[in-house]
Amino acid sequence: MTVITKKGEIADAYVRADTLETAFEADGIPLIPASLVDEYVVAKPGTDFGLSVPGSMPIEDLVPYLAQASLIAIEFPGFSDGRGFSLARRVKREGFAGRLRASGPLIADQFTDALQCGFDEVELPETMTNRQPVQQWMEAKDTITDFYQSGYGEGLSILEKRRAARKGARP
């Protein structure tokens, strides 16, 4: 697995765990599936963990864990399944302050979409990074300078920039 942020590849501090036992013994912060989270929280109250959920998960089911998990990984079953983008928006809207990860076979061409929707990083299978190395992801995110949609990403949208330019132009 390779983890890429907008600044480049980073070391993954999280270790995927499919059972409680492997979660307890993880060499790093355990990244656990939704099916284990209730048991894990009872067994290890107050410890750091990441939570991995499918893009189809209703936000209501996720809200109880947002204050506890330091990372939410939203799983993309395929690159063309866009549900994870909407779930990311809802997670951010709920005030989630941890790291938000898109996990699955995304393509570099979606990197900007992911960042704009609130993801901090993308976790890719090796088969993807073999074909689309980190360099392609860095180039892809800078291909389009400005976007029309307000309320996405960090900067001003084109619509907001036009308004700002007009205000600045006024005496």
Place this chain on the structure above:
Amino acid sequence: MYRYDEFDERFVRERVAQFRGQVERRLEGSLTEDEFKPLRLKNGLYLQLHAYMLRIAVPYGTLNSRQLRQLAHIAETYDKGYGHFTTRQNLQFNWPKLKDVPDILDLLADVEMHCIQTSGNCIRNVTADQFAGVAKDEVEDPRPTAELLRQWSSLHPEFVWLPRKFKIAVTGAEHDRAAIKVHDIGLKLKRNAAGEVGYEVIVGGGLGRTPMIGKVVRDFLPKEELLAYLEAIMRVYNSEGRRDNKYKARVKILVHETGEEEFRARVEEEYAKLDGPTINAPEEEVERIAAYFAPPAYEDLAEDSATLDGARASDPALDRFVEQNGFAHKQPGYIALTIALKEIGAVPGDMSADQMRAFADIAEKYSFDEFRVTHSQNLVLPHVKKDDLPAVYAALKEAGLASANAGLITDIIACPGLDYCALATAKSIPIAQDIAKTFADPDRQKAIGDLPIKISGCINACGHHHVGAIGILGLEKGGRENYQITIGGDATEHAALGERLGPGIDAGDVPGAIEAVVETYLAEKQGSESFIETVRRTGAEPFKAGFTAFIEARAAAQSEAAE
């Protein structure tokens, strides 16, 4: 019309560069064919039966002469010298080569055009009333809304990987010429009791293999809340729309399976959680866009033109053209003209490069340098001075563009069908040509009156057959092309889906069957009823009887011939 500013210009240029890079990454293996396919589709590039097809966006169907001349140049340089106007007010080139596509995109960007989201599972080109800014029954011009939506939907970070394609149409008039009830989202500009302008929001209409009429999700949405409300609808659809079966993935199925009430509740719940002011367009921006669509500099004229009246009195062909293809303009002394790309025997919607250049000259000289594409695969000159009409008609005639059959039985919508399309199960263009030839006599067409025929070459219904007053659906049955006939379909504010008349028939029997349907109409017709009005009053029964009698007579003739 709208003009790009520095942001629009750079955006489209960067999109071209992005696509060029995507083609390169496909060729050197970074992208698999499965990954490249949706990327090329989102830029309008299809792989058809014989070649690639490039679909160019004509936002809400509005073009100017410079753009049309560029399209003529592209048609001659990179295609076979013609283009094809589609039922989504777009233009398709049927024979481009993959290696040329980035260059074509650059040429389009030179004239403020693009192919962004003319295909793929994303928000498609937004369509609007072709008589926007012209019609007398207009509450407000729909084009500023459509342009705002063009910008908002372009490379939307959240909604480019939807379950399925998504089509939005806008009208500002009472009479619906934009077919808003058969779109994924239909918007109608209206006034509330307090006189404020807003939208009626309709969701979940559509044609295809499961045709449905859309449901009103919001009776009145204040105008400034549009983008946030659409974001709520799109988020509900993106999250909950089916992804297990592409034939059940459109929003109409979600609305149907969820139930109208529950769907509305989910949209409103999502909407209540949104921070509207951070999403909606700034008021200055809405005003900035609207200013581009201010009425052109009309002259102060009398409603009637002695020049035109005189010319009509002496030239019956001109008189018929104005009567059939003219549309009343809100500005005294002006008229809008439909240019039917439906010469008898021609391919519906096709236009040659020479015709494009001739038409560009006409639009530039006589219609404030602007024209429209209609979803009936025709063009419109929106603002012609009545005094100029004789000259315009002469110029159109010379270019082979003066067909006086707008709205008549020979003004047929047809999808590309088996002649081009990889999905088609039957031919549709030759069927349209055969019907047009059968009814070629202008007097006969006039006696029949308004009768829109719509032909699709497969159940995906690109020819909108469900909403044709007469609809024809071509299927494949036992290795033969087989055609089902429906009647009573309507895409206007009286939206209705057509009803089948009986079993499918052979291609060769279609013109005769249409004649039988028309004979029934002429026999049943009361007063000045149009075809669709008669069908609405009588129901389908008399037409079924006429159709059945035709089939029986054909069968009898065939068995006699066999003996």
